[in-house]
Amino acid sequence: MYNIGIDVGGTNLAAGIVDEKLHLTAVKSRKTDREADTEGLVRAMTELACDLLAESGISSSKVHSLGLGVPGTANRETGYLEYANNLPNCVGNLCRGLEESLGKKVYFDNDANAAAWGEYLACDNPPDSFLMVTLGTGIGGGIILNRKLWRGINYAAGEMGHMTIRYDGEMCSCGRRGCLEMYASGEALIRQGRRSMEKNRDSILWKLCEGALPCLNGKIICEGARRKDAASMQVMEEYTAYLGEGLVDMINIFQPEVLCIGGGVGNSPDILMPLLEKYVAPRIYSRDSARNTQLKPAVLGNDAGIIGAAMLYACEE
Numbered sequence: 001m002y003n004i005g006i007d008v009g010g011t012n013l014a015a016g017i018v019d020e021k022l023h024l025t026a027v028k029s030r031k032t033d034r035e036a037d038t039e040g041l042v043r044a045m046t047e048l049a050c051d052l053l054a055e056s057g058i059s060s061s062k063v064h065s066l067g068l069g070v071p072g073t074a075n076r077e078t079g080y081l082e083y084a085n086n087l088p089n090c091v092g093n094l095c096r097g098l099e100e101s102l103g104k105k106v107y108f109d110n111d112a113n114a115a116a117w118g119e120y121l122a123c124d125n126p127p128d129s130f131l132m133v134t135l136g137t138g139i140g141g142g143i144i145l146n147r148k149l150w151r152g153i154n155y156a157a158g159e160m161g162h163m164t165i166r167y168d169g170e171m172c173s174c175g176r177r178g179c180l181e182m183y184a185s186g187e188a189l190i191r192q193g194r195r196s197m198e199k200n201r202d203s204i205l206w207k208l209c210e211g212a213l214p215c216l217n218g219k220i221i222c223e224g225a226r227r228k229d230a231a232s233m234q235v236m237e238e239y240t241a242y243l244g245e246g247l248v249d250m251i252n253i254f255q256p257e258v259l260c261i262g263g264g265v266g267n268s269p270d271i272l273m274p275l276l277e278k279y280v281a282p283r284i285y286s287r288d289s290a291r292n293t294q295l296k297p298a299v300l301g302n303d304a305g306i307i308g309a310a311m312l313y314a315c316e317e
């Protein structure tokens with residue numbers, strides 16, 4: 001059997017057919033119409049799923065379920081997308097219309113939860129407890145306890161990016177100051193890198209960016225560190241100190257078996273992971289315990305959201 005996953009983003013709708021071994025056998029995407037209402041979004045997802053099936057040659061009878069990862073609060077009891085600041089017109093019941101148009105059971109969840117679920121299932125031996133932190137424009141997160149997604153009483157759990165690491169720090173979009181996301185997201189790393197470039201005209205980062213500050217990204221900063229550029233290494237050390245402070249808090253609260261790091265910065269694990277291990281290990285409360293949390297880079301990359309969404313049914317069974 002197969003399952004279809006749709007990752008509903010503010011820019012793209014990306015759908016894929018996933019087999020029982022978590023392989024993505026076909027993918028298709030289209031632009032998200034940000035003006036569309038709930039019905040329009042349901043129609044676009046129905047068309048996308050039908051086109052995907054037609055192009056892949058997989059019969060609908062071989063599809064068990066469909067899963068959605070949505071950028072907002074997904075009330076699984078009612079099927080309502082309750083809050084989505086990127087898609088404000090799409091707040092409403094997404095599941096019922098899709099179930100009617102496709103004739104399949106629809107599961108849905110927050111997109112960060114779906115990605116965490118995908119990475120969790122991709123572990124060789126999925127552990128009992130697992131946290132995922134995704135370092136992108138912001139910081140997303142997902143919590144898996146006792147082999148199930150932990151969603152909180154209102155489906156809004158797992159916002160690890162909005163824990164405060166500096167009470168008088170930078171203003172965050174959530175209305176508070178000093179959130180982890182302001183210091184340890186992929187965007188924050190780029191800001192820190194640009195500040196360093198302005199101070200260090202001899203840094204190799206200028207050459208790697210071909211002289212253009214706006215071209216800087218996390219991958220380039222990691223490449224600078226890989227080449228032992230002093231400015232790049234200092235940026236990465238400061239960045240991992242901020243991120244590490246957040247991870248130590250998460251470990252102290254949950255003591256999970258695995259803490260998985262994903263997102264753009266996580267794509268350079270050879271640079272990021274040793275720095276993080278060095279920062280985190282001596283600071284966790286349980287540093288003298290025989291067993292401690294394993295830090296692990298994500299493995300599914302950008303496909304985590306689709307694969308996790310497709311497999312959401314497995315969180316219910």
Ligand SMILES: [Zn+2]
Pocket residue numbers: 161162163172173174175176179181
């Ligand atoms: Zn915040």
